[in-house]
Amino acid sequence: MKKILGILLTLVVLFGLTAALGDGFLGAYNxxxxxxxxxxxxxxxxxxxxxxxxxxxxxxxxxVVCLVGCGLPWLxxxxxxxxxxxxxxxxxxxxxxxxxxxxxxxxxxxxxxxxTLCGLLVYRGITRGFTEDQSQGFEGGFGSLRQVVTxxxxxxxxxxxxxxxxxxxxxxxxxxIFLNKTIYGRYLRALGSNEEAARFSGINTDRMVILSYVVxxxxxxxxxxxxxxxxxxxxxSDFGNFYELYAIAAAVLGGCSLRGGQGTVVGxxxxxxxxxxxxxxxxxxxxxxxxxxxxxxxxVIxxxxxxDELVKRTVATRRARKSS
Amino acid sequence: MLLxxxxxxxxxxxxxxxxxxxLTLGRGEVLAVLGENGAGKxxxxxxxxxxxxxxxxxxxxxxxTVRIDSVRAAMAVGIALIHQELNLAENLEIxxxxxxxxxxxxxxxxxxxxxxxxxxxxxxxxxxxxxxxxEVGMLPIGKQQLVEIAKALSVDAQVLIMDEPTxxxxxxxxxxxxxxxxxxxxxxxxxxxxxxxxxxxxQIADRVMVLRDGENAGExxxxxxxxxxxxxxMVGRDLxxxxxxxxxxxxxxxxxxxxxxTAAYPDHETSFQLAAGEVVGVAGLVGAGRSEILExxxxxxxxxxxxxxxxxxxxxxxxxxxxIAAGLALVPEDRxxxxxxxxxxxxxxxxxxxxxxxxxxxxxxNLEAENELAQEGIKNLSISTPGVEQYVRYxxxxxxxxxxxxxxxVMKPQVLLLDEPTRGIDVGAKEEIYGLIEALAQQGMAxxxxxxxxxxxxxxxxxxxxxxxxxxSGELGGDECTEERIMSLATGDATILETTKA
Numbered sequence: 001m002k003k004i005l006g007i008l009l010t011l012v013v014l015f016g017l018t019a020a021l022g023d024g025f026l027g028a029y030n031x032x033x034x035x036x037x038x039x040x041x042x043x044x045x046x047x048x049x050x051x052x053x054x055x056x057x058x059x060x061x062x063x064v065v066c067l068v069g070c071g072l073p074w075l076x077x078x079x080x081x082x083x084x085x086x087x088x089x090x091x092x093x094x095x096x097x098x099x100x101x102x103x104x105x106x107x108x109x110x111x112x113x114x115x116t117l118c119g120l121l122v123y124r125g126i127t128r129g130f131t132e133d134q135s136q137g138f139e140g141g142f143g144s145l146r147q148v149v150t151x152x153x154x155x156x157x158x159x160x161x162x163x164x165x166x167x168x169x170x171x172x173x174x175x176x177i178f179l180n181k182t183i184y185g186r187y188l189r190a191l192g193s194n195e196e197a198a199r200f201s202g203i204n205t206d207r208m209v210i211l212s213y214v215v216x217x218x219x220x221x222x223x224x225x226x227x228x229x230x231x232x233x234x235x236x237s238d239f240g241n242f243y244e245l246y247a248i249a250a251a252v253l254g255g256c257s258l259r260g261g262q263g264t265v266v267g268x269x270x271x272x273x274x275x276x277x278x279x280x281x282x283x284x285x286x287x288x289x290x291x292x293x294x295x296x297x298x299x300v301i302x303x304x305x306x307x308d309e310l311v312k313r314t315v316a317t318r319r320a321r322k323s324s
Numbered sequence: 325m326l327l328x329x330x331x332x333x334x335x336x337x338x339x340x341x342x343x344x345x346x347l348t349l350g351r352g353e354v355l356a357v358l359g360e361n362g363a364g365k366x367x368x369x370x371x372x373x374x375x376x377x378x379x380x381x382x383x384x385x386x387x388x389t390v391r392i393d394s395v396r397a398a399m400a401v402g403i404a405l406i407h408q409e410l411n412l413a414e415n416l417e418i419x420x421x422x423x424x425x426x427x428x429x430x431x432x433x434x435x436x437x438x439x440x441x442x443x444x445x446x447x448x449x450x451x452x453x454x455x456x457x458x459e460v461g462m463l464p465i466g467k468q469q470l471v472e473i474a475k476a477l478s479v480d481a482q483v484l485i486m487d488e489p490t491x492x493x494x495x496x497x498x499x500x501x502x503x504x505x506x507x508x509x510x511x512x513x514x515x516x517x518x519x520x521x522x523x524x525x526x527q528i529a530d531r532v533m534v535l536r537d538g539e540n541a542g543e544x545x546x547x548x549x550x551x552x553x554x555x556x557x558m559v560g561r562d563l564x565x566x567x568x569x570x571x572x573x574x575x576x577x578x579x580x581x582x583x584x585x586t587a588a589y590p591d592h593e594t595s596f597q598l599a600a601g602e603v604v605g606v607a608g609l610v611g612a613g614r615s616e617i618l619e620x621x622x623x624x625x626x627x628x629x630x631x632x633x634x635x636x637x638x639x640x641x642x643x644x645x646x647x648i649a650a651g652l653a654l655v656p657e658d659r660x661x662x663x664x665x666x667x668x669x670x671x672x673x674x675x676x677x678x679x680x681x682x683x684x685x686x687x688x689x690n691l692e693a694e695n696e697l698a699q700e701g702i703k704n705l706s707i708s709t710p711g712v713e714q715y716v717r718y719x720x721x722x723x724x725x726x727x728x729x730x731x732x733x734v735m736k737p738q739v740l741l742l743d744e745p746t747r748g749i750d751v752g753a754k755e756e757i758y759g760l761i762e763a764l765a766q767q768g769m770a771x772x773x774x775x776x777x778x779x780x781x782x783x784x785x786x787x788x789x790x791x792x793x794x795x796x797s798g799e800l801g802g803d804e805c806t807e808e809r810i811m812s813l814a815t816g817d818a819t820i821l822e823t824t825k826a
Binding site for chain 2: 187200
């Protein structure tokens with residue numbers, strides 16, 4: 001709880017600021033959209049958090065979103081596959097991507113950065129290839145399938161909780177239980193802190209690292225499915241661009257250390273929310289020019305991690321003093 | 325007096341490393357600084373060389389106060405430290421290493437020619453006859469050390485601090501080094517010499533200064549320098565009481581190893597056996613292949629060949645998981661990178677190996693069991709900490725090592741493998757770990773330990789196996805075990821044995 005206090009406070013402050021300064025921020029439609037976007041990026045963030053906890057990184061998330069986001073409508077509309085079969089293939093492809101990353105990183109000892117950077121290029125290239133760089137969409141069909149994403153659970157006054165949010169909560173609960181309540185979560189943290197010591201303690205570290213990359217790519221795949229169902233069509237050249245960076249930013253804001261060993265699911269979800277509120281704020285507050293979005297997002301993340309580092313140092317000195 | 329140091333104090337989180345230590349050094353003197361691991365020698369040397377700053381203390385050079393607060397400042401007053409692990413860039417040539425950071429230039433570009441000429445002069449001073457344009461990595465360790473000394477001389481060092489210079493040298497290389505030292509001393513250079521090898525200290529030191537628990541424990545001059553006197557000052561009590569070893573009642577054969585081959589020495593095989601309740605020490609020089617044997621037995625780096633039998637059953641070990649299942653446990657050599665996870669709590673460290681065994685439904689953490697194990701470990705091994713939640717990073721070296729031990733004792737292993745179990749921990753914790761090893765042997769555990777401290781090997785073992793270049797060069801038991809015999813077997817140098825016998 002202590003670990004996520006800072007980011008929670010940031011969220012509350014940003015939320016309050018935007019409500020005060022921006023027009024229509026608290027409106028039902030805007031809030032629904034905000035929840036939905038937070039849910040989508042939260043899912044990607046939770047995925048990459050698994051990898052970051054092991055001390056790794058995954059830069060291919062955006063391209064996996066693109067591959068799946070374009071691939072699913074392509075299979076359904078152009079290839080006329082049945083939804084069940086198409087979804088199964090999508091899941092299988094996502095998991096295989098993670099498996100390949102994990103094997104290359106553990107068995108060939110390649111650096112995660114390099115492996116997933118190549119992935120980033122390869123999956124987008126493949127997508128633009130088989131789609132012939134043409135936009136892929138559901139063309140008005142598959143309404144019942146897309147309902148999972150487009151429908152809301154009505155609450156009051158025209159405001160409803162989007163189904164994607166429910167999916168996020170499910171993913172978060174399972175991930176939270178896995179990371180905090182099972183021995184495998186502990187193994188992931190242990191190997192992220194000190195892989196050699198974990199191996200010397202009898203942990204099959206390779207298997208755990210591979211697992212984390214599979215989880216990350218699977219959740220990227222799930223994200224891709226939800227994103228494309230939400231917007232209805234996907235352009236191979238830019239669908240999912242920079243999404244890996246948003247996911248990584250959410251994870252880092254949420255308390256994951258890129259040095260490995262640390263991170264909480266709730267923190268990552270709040271981190272994703274902070275990113276979305278920030279984007280919303282830039283759009284709604286009239287005197288902030290929209291084109292400086294990246295500069296604002298970058299600056300806020302920087303301030304957050306600097307503050308986090310300073311707090312950690314104070315805690316460390318205090319702990320050290322206490323034990324001497 | 326060339327160098328005089330008064331009342332040096334230095335503390336680290338959790339440890340007071342030095343308390344009011346004094347040191348004096350005359351011109352052209354060889355001063356040996358002795359002490360157990362953790363006594364504060366390295367810290368004192370780092371302070372003298374400006375690597376670390378003292379909390380308190382004054383420094384005089386030829387009677388004048390000097391400030392030593394950086395390596396540069398130490399070099400300016402003529403103090404140079406030669407690290408145990410040599411600090412040379414192996415991919416650069418000798419001359420480039422000697423002039424690293426103060427390269428000679430001509431028209432703004434490197435002047436390799438002049439540097440090589442200059443370097444040759446200093447190489448001659450240390451009796452090294454090699455081309456200054458040679459890559460340092462091509463030289464054997466002993467010669468690399470001489471390059472380090474030449475480098476120190478090139479900055480006009482008056483005080484050379486040598487930290488365990490012979491720890492990875494062969495006997496012949498060490499003898500060469502002593503000749504160089506005597507030559508330097510005759511030119512007025514002063515030497516501070518740190519070593520665990522007491523016999524060589526008797527050979528070259530004019531004076532011995534002993535540190536114990538971060539304080540001056542005493543000094544020996546000239547004829548007073550003998551083995552017994554040095555050990556007494558270092559340990560501060562009789563050795564026999566320090567190592568409380570009783571006669572072990574040996575049980576049945578617990579572990580048998582046949583023809584084990586490791587990647588370090590693929591052509592050499594080792595075989596040995598270990599009985600229940602037996603403590604066997606493995607001695608040898610750094611690089612003799614001792615750690616490799618433990619790592620192969622534990623499956624960290626699987627053996628290239630060989631058979632391992634535990635309690636009469638052959639076991640196949642190609643990963644730590646299999647080793648643990650076979651009843652083995654390894655406390656590795658490097659506590660901070662292999663043993664403990666510094667940024668996790670004591671509780672999480674102690675339960676790490678037993679998580680799977682104690683898991684609920686095969687996968688879920690069992691917090692009560694974990695807590696119980698951690699409390700038990702803290703109590704049984706007297707780990708001093710405010711609580712189970714404390715991060716291991718903030719514990720002293722001795723307590724960190726106890727946490728690693730506790731992690732394995734929870735598993736109730738049949739055979740306990742220890743690699744340098746007391747490296748870098750203070751005397752008090754050392755004594756506790758010795759007591760623990762003794763108690764475990766009494767309970768019937770078979771213990772195989774590697775140590776570079778001869779006192780420790782001789783004090784704890786029922787039997788000592790000595791390694792030389794990947795193979796056992798001898799086995800010594802009980803009264804046969806002397807420092808000279810171990811060293812002669814370890815260096816593969818039978819002549820020492822002959823002279824000591826004569």
